[in-house]
Amino acid sequence: MTETGSSSAPSLDRAALRELIAPARPAIAAACGLQAVAAVAGVVPFVAVAELARALCQPEVDGERAWTVAVAGVVALLVRLVFLGLAGAVTHFADNDLQLDIRRRMAAHLGRVPLGWFTEHNSGAVKKALQDDVEALHHLVAHSYLELTAAIVVPLVSVAYLLTIDWRLTAVTLVPAVLGVGLYGSLMRGYGQQMAAYGAAIARVNNAAVEFVQGIAVVKTFGQSGRAHRRFLAEADGFVAFFWQWVSGLLVPSALAELILSPIVALLTVLAAGAVFVAEGWLAPLDVLPFALLGLGITAPFMALNYAQQDMSLAQQAAGRIGAVLAAPVLPIAGPGGPVPADDTVRLHGVRFAYDGTTEVLRGVDLVLEAGTVTAIVGPSGSGKSTLAKLVPRFWDPSAGSVSIGGVDLRDLPPAELYRRVGFVFQDVRLLRTSLRDNIRLGDPRASDAQVEAAARAAQIHERIVALPRGYDSVFGEDAILSGGEAQRVTIARALLVEPRIVVLDEATAFADPESEAAIQDALATLAAGRTLLVVAHRLHTIVGADQIVVVEDGVVVERGRHGELLAANGRYRRLWDAAEAAADRTVDVEVNS
Template identity: 55%
Template sequence: MSPPDAAGHHENPGAAPQAKVALGDLLAPVRSRLLLACLLEAIGALAKVVPLIALVELARELLRDPVREERVWAVVAVAAGALLLRLLTSGAALTLTHLADSAFQFDVRRRAARRLGHVPLGWFTDRSSGRVKKALTDDVADLHHLVGHAYLELTTAIVAPSAALVYLLVSDWRLTLLTLLPVLVGVIQYSLMMRGQEEQMERYQRSIAGVSAAAVEFVDGIAVVKTFGQAGHAHTRFTRAAESFVTDFWEWVRGMLRGSTVAELALAPFTTLLAALVAGAAFVQAGWVPPADVLPFLVVGVAVAGPFLELNYAYQHLVSARHAAGNIQRLLSTETLPPAPDAPAIPVDARVRFAGVRFGYSGGAEVIRGVDLDLRPGTVTALVGPSGAGKSTLAALLARFWDPTEGHITIGGADLREMAQLTLYQQVGMVLQDIRLVHDSVRENIRMAREGASEEEVIAAARAANIHERIMALPRGYDSVHGEDANLSGGEAQRVAIARALLADTPVVILDEATAYADPDSETAIQNALSRLAVGRTLLVIAHRLRAVTDVDQICVVNDGRIVERGDHHSLLAREGLYAELWGAQEALAEGRTS
């Protein structure tokens, strides 16, 4: 038995039934094709044994005196026909399994696309995106080998030796038992090796997880630890984790090494051949069988032992596939947002209201604790407050990244949960800190906001966002592809996002510190673009720099998930509360930088 691979594919006893069910559910759409392929492969496996038997019969015939020529040619014809049948059935089976694999992959990815199209937008963090990538690439690839190859290999590994065993038993059951005695030893040895492997696998997984965590910590934090002179300390933690892994792994391997060697030697084809030679020679010398009767065990006996090693490898592939199927099934079971009612609500205007809104992430503490907020059409409301106060979460709730656990949010009198998804995103646009441009032309990155927008509308939006001249300076202008010949800075990417928001022309816009990553040259251009975006719209702005929001209509100070102060800049300063403290701290910091 070989240890699990570095990806950690192994069976957890508690999760095994669920993994088997998950694998069965995923393969249900292609099960009939797989069964037909396995049936064809079984026919091919039987045909695979026929030439070996034909070889034995041919040798027996050639040893006769006189040789029956017609019998020789009949045996040759049977062998040739079996080889042709093997070629046709195995080729057809392999074609069927690969067609089934294509259909399976298409079905899984289509189901994932449908499912992920209805999950909360807030679910798409870096961690969940990595989970999607692993499930739909790595895990689907693991299932490819199972669907495309392993089932056929497993069928051959069972049918071919079974047919050979029947033929040998018919020939001479005594020689059969002696020839296959090493096989029995190998099977028993493997069974003994399997005892206690679950605990060893768990230790292996913990060790490799420790190495991975230490490596990530060391690499991600290398700049910090070097700055503070702690590189040696971080390196020591990584080295200790690596040494622990090596120790655990060697203890496991060392415990299996002798048994694995014995088992593989016992199941090796040459061992079976040697057993057949010794047993056959003894039987011939004793006069129990004629020499020709030993031929089946020398030729066909090897076909019984070899596939047992293939069965072990097929089992490893099955374990890996079950693990992968569990990951995919968990992705396909991701909780979705409740669907809109049959008669979705339609907003009557752009007024936004938060009423008694509470929210807590799944399994975590409550982060929004009873917020009431009114955003009138055509006004700008800024959310300010300490880091982690809940500002971004409030904005995410307005964009329906999540649903409130209590209370409700309305646009134009329509509850977000009662609006169709398309209607909601025709009402709410977003310009976030972390801008993600897709691998496409700059034109299509802007046009994502409105698929049918004309060239003139795209250019007008880019001009209003102060990004048109920069785009025209790219090698292919609007046809330049992001990540290839369009290498935009953070501030330029922000302006592309603003152009997208302008093109979408939504009545409600969320701005999450849109100038956070802008360089000084871009900040003025972004502020001018945001001024154009704000005209006539209901704006909710998340701001960390208070000087940027001194002229807005309403400032709401958020702390510990609540709005603790609200008003304009001057009234909040006069109150001498949290806003005044934040303002004073930022002003003192700015003065310290300029002095």
């Protein structure tokens, strides 16, 4: 999945964020109310200190008033602690519920997108949206709104109190806050776009790094290691140039804004102005004390506005990526109680398909796979073989035409019924980071241990599993380190457990070593026995006994028949066969000469 939305449509990101956090808004609003009470209560102790000082410095001390002010300050402090804790608890519970809700929505949605969508979107990007981007909303929901509330309420309450003492010194006290906020406001212009560009630049560096690491063995073999990392260095240099251009213009005004909003500047402003006011007789010396105490509380909360803006920008970009996943088109799901296929015959009628909606990969394919027969699809790379095969287990729906089993359109079959009938084993092996027992049991979660073992034996992988430290309880990727061929046999065991009537194979032995290939072929023979079988073949010698060989080129079926018939026709299949034989002869010559 690409980085979505942030760089091109910040308004869409904002809309996505509003939609995502909508369920948490009532809780956030309640928490902000509690935070407002806590913020007011937090100002009261400072007011109490100022009023207590003024009361105690009178010629005649009013003891009752002094005690009342002191108690009010202590009670306010306790109220602040209680309400602050309640506000934080509410937002954190709301955040937990929101993250659970979003992840459930994403999981439910991903369960309905075409299986082919996952081949176009890498798992790392999906994980980023499902895990990292959802977590990126935490600080906004759990903290930022509360910090914003305090940043607004504390200055307002402080200013309201100071105005009762002297409006002129209050105006002077506000000068650092006004200047600092003005500077930050100018700095924040275009911040969302810059952050999006920053994310895009980081993504380019990451992509170049992955490309460099993955290809380093090949380029070093050919002595091109210097050229190999040229793109990485270019992207890294480009990122440094972009970042420096961005931050260099922010360093001075940002430092100046932080200095102006710092407590020391606020205190110096109050003391300097207060000294002038006292010297001119405009204000009593004790009246400067409230400004010295509360002046700090006017500027300090405004720093939270800067951090809240950053949290908001990051959350918006995360929401854009989450929204892109939730916007992925889904397949219509048929409900239970629909028509039941009459048999295991697969029919493709007038099938057209385009990945991007414009460039057609398949153009009017008509094909029948009779129940219990073997059909092989061959053709040059990019001809549409794998796409055609993946329509049978409904990785996608055709753009036009239909795919049916036993006379029932796949779109009218509930997923459980479809995958009970159709199994598939492809080149791209997918195992979960869980026990091998559970990996096999994915095909049927209710299967017994005996059934799991029987499927593993049939897939020629039982002996390898029992040799692992914890046998079937060994976790793939931890104490179960399997070769590509061994992992493929686990996926075959998974398919065998379901006992599908229709099996789709896309060159399952393409990346296996000779020993693994033999074991996989034996396992596939067990899987295919007595079933309707569709094979995408790259090695033509493996399908000479097929009941039907279909030659696909440029998304169109150009030939079909048995091996001998197609050779005799001297057409496209014959040319593919001759090319395969010539390649095999060259391989033998190389091995003999070496």
